[in-house]
Amino acid sequence: MAPSAISPAQQHAQLAFASKKVNEAAAVVDDRASGLSKPLTDMMGQWDNFSFAPIRESTVSRAMTRRYFADLDTHAETDIVIVGAGSCGLSAAYTLGKLRPDLRITLIEAGVAPGGGAWLGGQLFSAMVMRKPADVFLREVGVPFEDEGDYVVVKHAALFTSTVLARVLAMDNVKMFNATTVEDLITRPAEDGSQGVRIAGVVTNWTLVSMHHDDQSCMDPNTVNAPVVISTTGHDGPFGAFSVKRLVSMKQLEQLGGMRGLDMQLAEDAIVKNTREIVPGLIVGGMELSEIDGANRMGPTFGAMALSGVKAAEEALRVFDL
Numbered sequence: 634m635a636p637s638a639i640s641p642a643q644q645h646a647q648l649a650f651a652s653k654k655v656n657e658a659a660a661v662v663d664d665r666a667s668g669l670s671k672p673l674t675d676m677m678g679q680w681d682n683f684s685f686a687p688i689r690e691s692t693v694s695r696a697m698t699r700r701y702f703a704d705l706d707t708h709a710e711t712d713i714v715i716v717g718a719g720s721c722g723l724s725a726a727y728t729l730g731k732l733r734p735d736l737r738i739t740l741i742e743a744g745v746a747p748g749g750g751a752w753l754g755g756q757l758f759s760a761m762v763m764r765k766p767a768d769v770f771l772r773e774v775g776v777p778f779e780d781e782g783d784y785v786v787v788k789h790a791a792l793f794t795s796t797v798l799a800r801v802l803a804m805d806n807v808k809m810f811n812a813t814t815v816e817d818l819i820t821r822p823a824e825d826g827s828q829g830v831r832i833a834g835v836v837t838n839w840t841l842v843s844m845h846h847d848d849q850s851c852m853d854p855n856t857v858n859a860p861v862v863i864s865t866t867g868h869d870g871p872f873g874a875f876s877v878k879r880l881v882s883m884k885q886l887e888q889l890g891g892m893r894g895l896d897m898q899l900a901e902d903a904i905v906k907n908t909r910e911i912v913p914g915l916i917v918g919g920m921e922l923s924e925i926d927g928a929n930r931m932g933p934t935f936g937a938m939a940l941s942g943v944k945a946a947e948e949a950l951r952v953f954d955l
């Protein structure tokens with residue numbers, strides 16, 4: 634057999650591509666064929682005379698702190714807050730940012746790393762499964778996937794999460810404050826004079842501070858005023874299911890609904906269909922919603938997270954535009 638004109642690696646790549654029905658339409662494509670840019674290749678091999686432009690340490694500090702505190706100042710008044718930058722919160726942020734570039738969107742994430750549970754498919758497996766029609770969202774954002782009929786597979790969950798995250802962070806009307814925890818809700822008396830409340834924003838603290846309220850003197854929080862809050866803080870856990878647990882403790886909800894066992898068929902439809910305004914000004918989506926409704930969990934399939942985020946954005950705009 635004549636020696637192949639292409640390298641084994643190229644052969645592997647060609648075979649892999651051919652075997653996968655990868656939907657690359659408008660997706661983040663593998664553009665290695667174009668090679669590295671000339672300015673970068675010109676730099677390679679020339680390291681002996683290499684040096685960076687001069688800098689003073691205070692310049693770096695000011696470049697960071699000036700922007701951070703200007704953002705905090707700007708976002709102290711926000712149009713829509715999203716609590717939790719997991720797959721649902723990121724999908725909601727993308728949808729809102731795209732639909733309403735005129736609105737100021739603030740995304741608050743307790744972890745240093747946003748993404749929640751969407752960095753892996755299930756257990757420690759890489760691939761992420763989404764049932765159709767969630768492929769519509771993947772095409773919208775530009776995430777390549779393999780089409781398997783009734784479902785699609787993103788080859789690595791991090792490809793979904795990093796692509797949506799990149800799109801959201803590139804939007805100039807969306808600001809993410811990560812390593813920042815929502816540790817309470819701002820409320821106003823309900824307009825109907827009942828014992829109810831309207832949510833009017835969130836109370837935040839740096840997550841490291843929130844983790845040490847018990848062993849440090851009281852460290853008061855910061856606030857963000859907003860007429861609409863979307864909460865997508867995931868399963869009940871140390872920080873999770875935050876807003877629904879807070880509604881119970883402030884007696885706006887009787888009790889949590891007790892999430893039921895895993896049933897993919899029931900769970901995903903329910904989460905998307907029931908993403909809604911729970912109390913005036915607060916929309917809940919994603920797995921946090923299962924903690925109120927007692928819906929089934931769906932396990933390692935993420936279509937409901939993406940489309941619950943889309944629905945949460947739609948609900949938020951309905952409330953905002955009232």
Ligand code: 48N
Binds near residue numbers: 718741867919931
């Ligand atoms: O990924 P999660 O936990 O939540 P969702 O709803 O975006 O996605 C859920 C999904 O990952 C699943 O659990 C899958 C589908 N499995 C289902 C099943 O059956 O088990 O993201 C929530 C994000 C995280 O990044 C948290 O760090 C963050 O919210 N967060 C908060 N951020 C700010 N303030 C808080 N109080 C807070 N609590 C959680």
